[in-house]
Amino acid sequence: MAKEKTTFTCTECGGTSPRWLGKCPSCGAWNTLIEQVAEAGPGKNRLSTPQGYAGLANAQPVLPLAAIEAQDVARTPSGIDELDRVLGGGIVEGGVVLIGGDPGIGKSTLLLQAMDALQRAGLPTLYVTGEESGAQVALRSRRLGIEGSQVQLLAEIQLEKILATVDATQPAVVVIDSIQTTYSDQLTSAPGSVAQVRECAAHLTRMAKGTGIAVILVGHVTKEGALAGPRVLEHMVDTVLYFEGDTHSQFRLVRAIKNRFGAVNEIGVFAMTEKGLKGVSNPSAIFLSQHSEPVPGSCVMVTLEGTRPLLVEIQALVDSGGPSPRRLSVGLDKDRLAMLLAVLHRHAGVACMDQDVFVNAVGGVRISEPAADLAVMLSITSSLRGKALPRGFLAFGEVGLAGEVRPAPRGQERLKEAAKLGFSVAVVPKANAPKKPIEGLTIHAVERVEEAMDVVRGL
Numbered sequence: 001m002a003k004e005k006t007t008f009t010c011t012e013c014g015g016t017s018p019r020w021l022g023k024c025p026s027c028g029a030w031n032t033l034i035e036q037v038a039e040a041g042p043g044k045n046r047l048s049t050p051q052g053y054a055g056l057a058n059a060q061p062v063l064p065l066a067a068i069e070a071q072d073v074a075r076t077p078s079g080i081d082e083l084d085r086v087l088g089g090g091i092v093e094g095g096v097v098l099i100g101g102d103p104g105i106g107k108s109t110l111l112l113q114a115m116d117a118l119q120r121a122g123l124p125t126l127y128v129t130g131e132e133s134g135a136q137v138a139l140r141s142r143r144l145g146i147e148g149s150q151v152q153l154l155a156e157i158q159l160e161k162i163l164a165t166v167d168a169t170q171p172a173v174v175v176i177d178s179i180q181t182t183y184s185d186q187l188t189s190a191p192g193s194v195a196q197v198r199e200c201a202a203h204l205t206r207m208a209k210g211t212g213i214a215v216i217l218v219g220h221v222t223k224e225g226a227l228a229g230p231r232v233l234e235h236m237v238d239t240v241l242y243f244e245g246d247t248h249s250q251f252r253l254v255r256a257i258k259n260r261f262g263a264v265n266e267i268g269v270f271a272m273t274e275k276g277l278k279g280v281s282n283p284s285a286i287f288l289s290q291h292s293e294p295v296p297g298s299c300v301m302v303t304l305e306g307t308r309p310l311l312v313e314i315q316a317l318v319d320s321g322g323p324s325p326r327r328l329s330v331g332l333d334k335d336r337l338a339m340l341l342a343v344l345h346r347h348a349g350v351a352c353m354d355q356d357v358f359v360n361a362v363g364g365v366r367i368s369e370p371a372a373d374l375a376v377m378l379s380i381t382s383s384l385r386g387k388a389l390p391r392g393f394l395a396f397g398e399v400g401l402a403g404e405v406r407p408a409p410r411g412q413e414r415l416k417e418a419a420k421l422g423f424s425v426a427v428v429p430k431a432n433a434p435k436k437p438i439e440g441l442t443i444h445a446v447e448r449v450e451e452a453m454d455v456v457r458g459l
Contacts, residue, residue, distance in 0.1 A: 008033040009194045014230040027231075036189050073261055076172075076214075079117025082270055082279035083110065085308075086241060086254050088262015091118075091173060094212045095261060096205050098179075098234065099254075100219040100227045101243025106252055106270070107218050108132075110277050111175050112141060115151045118173055126171040130157040130181030144276040157191060159184040159200050163207060171213060176204065178218040180228060192220075197229040205236050234258065246364055251286055252277065253365070256306070266306030284311040284421060287363035297383030300394040300423070301375035302414035303367050309410075309417040311394070313362040314372060316379035321356035331361030332372065340399060344377050347403030347449050350384065371408035373399035374427065377449065378456060390459050392424035395452070397432070403449045407431035415441060425459065427452050 008017045010033055015026025017033060024032050075090030084090050087097070101107050115125045129137055134155045141149055154165055159182055166174055176182060182200045183191040190196070201217065208215040217237065220228040227234060234240050240258040245251055254268040269283035280286060288300065288311060297316045302309050314332075329337045337359055344350045359376055361367050374397040382389050396414060398406040408414065411432030418426060419441040426443050433445035446452045 006035050008035055011194055011229065012231045014194050014198055014232055034194070036193050036195070075261075076118070076123065077121075078114045079121060080110070080114055080277075080279060082268030083114060083254065085306075086256045086266050086268040087239065088256075088259055088266070091214045092238070092261045093172075093214060094208050095214050095239065096208050096237040097214070097216045097239040097241065098219050098227070098237040099216065099241040099243065100221045102221060102225075105243045105245060106272060106277050107243055108177055109140070109144065110254075110270070111177065111216060111218070112137070112146070112151070113144065113276050115173065115175060116141070116146050116149045119149065119151050123172040124152070124170065126152045126154060126166065126169055126174045127177070128154045128156060128162055128165075128175060129177050130155075131178060157181045157183060159203055163203065166207065166211075166213065173214045173216065175216045176218065178220060179204075179233070180220045192229075194230045198232055201233050201236050244364075244366070249364055251280070251363065263306050267308065283308075284417075287312040287361075287365055289313050289315075289362055294388035294391050294393075296386050296388045297379055299375045299379035299382065299389055300418075301372050301396045302394060302418055303365075303369060303371060303396075304408075304410060304414070309414050310365070311418060311421060311423075312365055312367065312372075314375045314379045315360045315362060316376065316383045317356075317358040318352060318380060318383040319356045319358075321354060325352075325354060326356045326358075328357070329359040331364070331366050332359055332376065333368070336370070336373070337376065339401070340373055340377055341380070343399055343401060343403060343449060344380065348377075348381075348453050349450075350381050350453075352380065352384065355384070369408075370398040370406075371396045373397065374405060374429075374449075374452060378427070378452065381453065381456070389456065390425060392422065393427075393459070394418050394423050394425070395427040397427075397429040397446075397452075399449055405429045405446050405448060405452065415443065427455055 008020050010024040010026060012029040012032045013027040015024055017025060020033055023030050073092045075092055077084050077090040099107055115127050119125045134153050137153055152169060156162055179197055179201055180192040183196050184199050187195050187199055204215050222228050238260040242255050242257060244253040244255055250271055252270045252272060256264055256266045258264060269280040270277040271280050299314050300311055301314055303312050327334060327338055341352050357380060374395045378395050396408050400406055407429040412434055415426060415434060415438055419438050424440060424442060426441055428443060428445060430445040430447045433443055444455045
């Protein structure tokens with residue numbers, strides 16, 4: 001029996017190579033080529049006919065942008081406010097959403113709750129499960145307290161049968177759980193391979209755009225946390241959501257990193273309960289520690305996640321280190337921490353060369369914006385001197401290498417959110433100082449790091 005021909009396919013870009021290479025020749029990624037059975041190619045290229053491209057000339061008319069009618073897309077609320085916030089207001093007709101996250105973090109639970117809410121609102125839904133049996137999904141719905149659910153369920157992994165069922169039932173929303181288990185008969189490779197994931201996602205996307213049915217795909221993630229499969233999968237869909245959070249913690253974050261119909265970097269905050277995932281109406285409360293008295297090394301800042309201002313507590317611990325002091329940060333960039341320590345020494349006279357420095361963002365949130373710089377520096381100084389910042393104190397602002405404090409975007413919204421939650425003292429960049437005073441909030445506007453340190457010493 002002749003040996004099947006194999007090729008090596010890149011899991012990042014889908015490029016192929018006849019032999020294994022450490023580096024993908026197409027995208028340059030390392031250690032991404034995997035072996036799989038080569039697909040049988042078509043017998044003849046249709047474009048190699050004597051007519052050439054003539055047969056495709058009348059495919060679609062060419063129109064100027066001004067002549068194309070455009071209107072705002074209609075959205076259907078999912079019944080879960082935090083999910084709607086991340087989606088940009090609700091589910092869009094014909095939209096394709098890809099949601100990924102670690103195993104057991106709550107993807108299937110959230111989608112089952114959303115499908116039940118949509119079904120009760122009068123929209124026909126179809127839940128396609130390829131990883132569980134129908135009995136397992138039904139058992140989970142009973143455990144979540146979903147009684148008498150009319151969500152249509154299909155336990156199937158073959159793409160052609162799924163498409164036939166969708167055509168017969170005509171649902172408004174379809175969930176595919178998961179895209180890595182789905183396979184097409186047109187390909188000989190196994191489910192989960194680069195070719196299968198790409199082909200199945202392309203067929204489902206084409207079906208969504210042609211029929212107006214919204215499709216939600218569940219995706220596996222790699223050990224690094226990225227979505228498994230070819231990178232082109234994220235380019236095909238309209239919205240990409242990531243589930244974040246520790247499986248040992250009660251709280252989960254759903255973050256949008258791509259959204260053609262709304263803002264990116266929006267987050268939804270959920271609490272995992274016995275009855276499933278519940279939206280958290282005041283997420284700032286979970287990112288703040290409840291101290292009976294102010295403690296050294298703690299400073300509150302206001303960060304922006306999409307359109308939502310969140311209050312997050314930054315904690316720092318400075319301890320005597322050895323000949324090689326450690327710099328460790330959780331939820332913050334460790335390279336930026338090293339830079340801030342250098343600025344703190346050079347411009348504020350606070351030396352930590354022989355000290356271990358540990359910085360943590362409370363609640364498991366990840367802060368990527370530089371507006372946390374000032375709060376990090378003040379918390380480090382507070383821990384080093386053993387002096388707590390006053391109750392109701394907060395700070396935000398980007399710090400440059402020259403020691404200047406730069407403004408943060410949408411500073412007025414940050415300050416109003418802090419005042420609403422009872423904070424009374426704020427150290428902010430001078431450019432973020434409001435023109436009109438905010439009731440109950442004393443604002444100290446600073447231009448340089450040393451000014452911020454002087455303000456804190458006088459409080």
